[in-house]
Amino acid sequence: MTTSTRAIVSLVRANGELEVAIRSQPVPTPADDEVLIRVVAAPVNPADIKLLFGGLSAEDLTVVDETVQAKLSSAQLLALSGRLDVPLPVGNEGAGLVVAAGAASAAQALLHRYVSVAAGGMFSDYRVARAADCIMLPADVSAAQGAAGWINPLTALAMVETMQREGHHALVLTAAASNLGQMLNRLCQADAIPLVNVVRSAAQVDLLRSLGAAHVCNSSDPDFDAQLVDALAATGATLAFDATGGGALAGRILRAMERALVRSGQGYSRYGSTTLKQLYFFGGLDPSPVVFERDFGMAWAMGGWLLQPRLATFGADRVAAFKRRVAADLLTIFKADVDGIMPLSGLLSPAHFTTFMQLKTGGKMLVSPALG
Numbered sequence: 001m002t003t004s005t006r007a008i009v010s011l012v013r014a015n016g017e018l019e020v021a022i023r024s025q026p027v028p029t030p031a032d033d034e035v036l037i038r039v040v041a042a043p044v045n046p047a048d049i050k051l052l053f054g055g056l057s058a059e060d061l062t063v064v065d066e067t068v069q070a071k072l073s074s075a076q077l078l079a080l081s082g083r084l085d086v087p088l089p090v091g092n093e094g095a096g097l098v099v100a101a102g103a104a105s106a107a108q109a110l111l112h113r114y115v116s117v118a119a120g121g122m123f124s125d126y127r128v129a130r131a132a133d134c135i136m137l138p139a140d141v142s143a144a145q146g147a148a149g150w151i152n153p154l155t156a157l158a159m160v161e162t163m164q165r166e167g168h169h170a171l172v173l174t175a176a177a178s179n180l181g182q183m184l185n186r187l188c189q190a191d192a193i194p195l196v197n198v199v200r201s202a203a204q205v206d207l208l209r210s211l212g213a214a215h216v217c218n219s220s221d222p223d224f225d226a227q228l229v230d231a232l233a234a235t236g237a238t239l240a241f242d243a244t245g246g247g248a249l250a251g252r253i254l255r256a257m258e259r260a261l262v263r264s265g266q267g268y269s270r271y272g273s274t275t276l277k278q279l280y281f282f283g284g285l286d287p288s289p290v291v292f293e294r295d296f297g298m299a300w301a302m303g304g305w306l307l308q309p310r311l312a313t314f315g316a317d318r319v320a321a322f323k324r325r326v327a328a329d330l331l332t333i334f335k336a337d338v339d340g341i342m343p344l345s346g347l348l349s350p351a352h353f354t355t356f357m358q359l360k361t362g363g364k365m366l367v368s369p370a371l372g
């Protein structure tokens with residue numbers, strides 16, 4: 001086996017220069033409870049694009065000698081002040097073959113098996129990960145099929161778990177035609193959980209309806225607020241997960257929840273309904289500031305929601321049960337939509353920027369280090 005591994009590394013210097021390139025490093029040796037994975041495929045997720053290019057768009061980037069370069073403004077630099085002069089490996093999740101394993105039995109059990117994992121730094125030839133964090137792929141699932149088989153599947157399951165633990169009975173999801181949204185739709189249909197989908201185009205309404213979604217509201221329609229109140233009244237959803245994280249959408253959802261609760265016959269109070277309306281931001285697809293009129297009573301909350309810290313609160317047994325379900329349903333409920341596959345150098349190629357930086361509804365681009 002080779003002794004060095006290539007990895008995509010993103011660096012923001014204190015002088016405002018961004019640099020993204022392939023760097024070679026020694027292949028790491030797994031500790032007792034770790035495995036060494038030869039990465040076969042890793043998806044480019046929205047969070048990876050942000051880490052790679054610091055939130056800049058394709059037009060801001062130039063490529064010189066297979067190195068992406070850009071200059072950040074002082075405001076952009078301030079937002080990234082926590083990562084200055086620290087080279088960051090990129091690629092949240094991916095799948096590959098376990099080629100070496102530590103002495104622990106959990107690690108040895110994965111030797112020569114294909115696994116998916118969200119270990120970070122997956123845009124590389126080799127990556128070590130804790131055996132306990134891996135999902136062993138079933139024999140009929142290829143590494144390409146399992147590449148996006150960790151973060152979004154576990155996010156869908158963790159959203160439902162959050163709903164149950166926090167005493168809600170139905171969910172709202174924005175950007176609901178996304179890969180994650182389609183998984184959550186299939187999961188909620190399988191588990192009979194009412195789900196209100198918020199999308200921003202008629203094409204996305206049609207897509208989700210074709211997947212069997214009962215409630216789909218289009219934020220571009222003039223009667224969106226009325227659509228939302230009707231769907232919330234029908235489902236009783238008082239918990240929303242907002243992937244946009246910007247603009248007026250969050251406030252409109254909380255206001256619609258309040259109106260649906262009033263419609264449900266709670267007596268009048270000048271302080272609004274007494275039922276907690278909870279909205280979690282879990283993505284940043286819309287970089288504009290969050291704006292809202294506070295016209296939804298006093299029982300409400302907005303906060304952030306992130307997968308890994310949530311999983312930590314659920315406990316190892318529950319997370320292990322999630323992983324078993326993901327493995328069993330990877331080709332059905334948790335099937336990811338893949339658009340194409342490119343080598344590591346594709347992340348540094350303007351020809352590929354337009355494909356993988358679009359964040360549009362449809363397939364994900366996979367990175368395969370073995371290519372090229």
Ligand SMILES: NC(=O)c1ccc[n+]([C@@H]2O[C@H](COP(=O)([O-])OP(=O)(O)OC[C@H]3O[C@@H](n4cnc5c(N)ncnc54)[C@H](OP(=O)(O)O)[C@@H]3O)[C@@H](O)[C@H]2O)c1
Pocket residue numbers: 045046047151152155175176177178179180181200201243244282283284285286305306307308359360361362
């Ligand atoms: N917090 C966590 O732990 C966590 C975990 C997993 C995923 N996420 C987040 O979940 C979201 C979906 O991820 P994914 O992998 O499923 O994405 P994806 O498949 O790449 O889909 C992106 C979706 O976002 C929509 N979109 C893009 N910009 C938008 C905007 N400004 N307003 C409304 N919709 C917009 C696109 O619709 P169009 O076709 O209309 O552009 C598309 O449907 C991402 O924000 C991701 O970061 C967060």
